[in-house]
Amino acid sequence: MAAFEYVALDASGKKSKGIIAADSARAARRALRMRELVPVDVLPVSGKAGASGKLTGGKLSDKDRTLLARQLAVLLQSGLTVEQALTAASSDETKPETVAILERVRSEVTEGATFANALASAPKAFPPLFRSVVASGELSGRQGEVMERLAVYLENTWRLRQKVRSALIYPALLSIMALGMVAMLMVGVVPRLVEQFDMFEADLPWLTTQVIGLSNLLRSWGWLILIAAVAGVWFLSRAARTPLIKRRLDRLVLGLPVIGNMTRTVSAARFARIFSTLSSSGATVLESLQAARGSMTNSVFQDATDQISEKVREGGSFAVALKATGAFPAMMVHMVASGEAGRDIPGMMTRSADFLESEFESATSTALSLLEPLIIVVLGGLVALIVLSIMLPILQLNTMALQ
Numbered sequence: 001m002a003a004f005e006y007v008a009l010d011a012s013g014k015k016s017k018g019i020i021a022a023d024s025a026r027a028a029r030r031a032l033r034m035r036e037l038v039p040v041d042v043l044p045v046s047g048k049a050g051a052s053g054k055l056t057g058g059k060l061s062d063k064d065r066t067l068l069a070r071q072l073a074v075l076l077q078s079g080l081t082v083e084q085a086l087t088a089a090s091s092d093e094t095k096p097e098t099v100a101i102l103e104r105v106r107s108e109v110t111e112g113a114t115f116a117n118a119l120a121s122a123p124k125a126f127p128p129l130f131r132s133v134v135a136s137g138e139l140s141g142r143q144g145e146v147m148e149r150l151a152v153y154l155e156n157t158w159r160l161r162q163k164v165r166s167a168l169i170y171p172a173l174l175s176i177m178a179l180g181m182v183a184m185l186m187v188g189v190v191p192r193l194v195e196q197f198d199m200f201e202a203d204l205p206w207l208t209t210q211v212i213g214l215s216n217l218l219r220s221w222g223w224l225i226l227i228a229a230v231a232g233v234w235f236l237s238r239a240a241r242t243p244l245i246k247r248r249l250d251r252l253v254l255g256l257p258v259i260g261n262m263t264r265t266v267s268a269a270r271f272a273r274i275f276s277t278l279s280s281s282g283a284t285v286l287e288s289l290q291a292a293r294g295s296m297t298n299s300v301f302q303d304a305t306d307q308i309s310e311k312v313r314e315g316g317s318f319a320v321a322l323k324a325t326g327a328f329p330a331m332m333v334h335m336v337a338s339g340e341a342g343r344d345i346p347g348m349m350t351r352s353a354d355f356l357e358s359e360f361e362s363a364t365s366t367a368l369s370l371l372e373p374l375i376i377v378v379l380g381g382l383v384a385l386i387v388l389s390i391m392l393p394i395l396q397l398n399t400m401a402l403q
Helices: 025-034 062-077 082-092 096-110 115-119 128-140 143-198 206-239 243-254 259-280 285-295 299-313 318-325 330-341 345-402
Strands: 002-009 015-022 038-044
Touching: 002 025, 015 025, 015 096, 025 038, 062 082, 062 096, 062 143, 082 096, 096 115, 115 128, 128 143, 128 259, 128 285, 143 206, 143 259, 143 345, 206 345, 243 259, 243 299, 259 285, 259 299, 259 345, 285 299, 299 318, 318 330, 330 345
Parallel strands: none
Antiparallel strands: 002 015, 002 038
């Protein structure tokens, strides 16, 4: 079944537009006539369903997915059915591709599919974590409550991501401007001063000769260096996707002084938040672990989650398995052990997630506040070296003239 964008006339002759799900354009026109609408134009929208029934296009941005989760949470908690909630969300949406996705999901639900399976018809729009949480809500019979938890998680994640991006804008612009200034000095200013120095047959200071050599290199081979740098970044990004290299890079990142600790904190927080969300919604421990693993981007934590799942499947202690991986913070291990003793692991996981997310946000704010002066100092030092390399020969010539 595909989604079609239509233009139709009602009984009064008023034009209306929208999206309708149907097997074909002819079936879409028939469905419009059943709604007492006269179809004027029916065209397939972007992101139409392929032969497998899944939307071959159809993506949702993080912001759109977060807003949709919040909207569905409000609608489901108000007592509407899933089909009614999807219909209401679709009618409020203005983006054709998003409407097509919602119409497709609603059509699947109408035909008898579960909400989670219907979301699987648009895998690029709804990732495995989204579908797992929805499935847990269906099993527990608390779909609205579970969707609320999912909306809160997506909102917190999106808000933190936006905060980091906004904080990085100024340092990025500052770096670009400073590097542009350095490039202008090396390519435009230094060569002209070299011409003046050549008029005097004096030995230039070591620093000046090094700067002149770098300037000549950039002028002669700058374009090739730029191409090589772009090609190198592309090659490394491709190589980092291979499992072996990615695992080594992930271990290397975790071993870095500041970045490693921040990566460990945010990964552990994500693990705890997803586990608590699913387990509180009625999912089993193994199902919650599987969903948490799917949300991990660091292969070290993926392997750690697999180890925990194996130990729990064998009947071992959750806290002991968590500690044995060596990947999670000690505080989180102690809290899980306390929760396991009190038979409240989801509650302790929630507290761990709250603490770790707060710690990550604080560390991020501190790091970003130090990043700006660090950039100024480093790039200011580069400019100072260039200026010093220019001033040294001038001072040397003045000294020789005075003698």
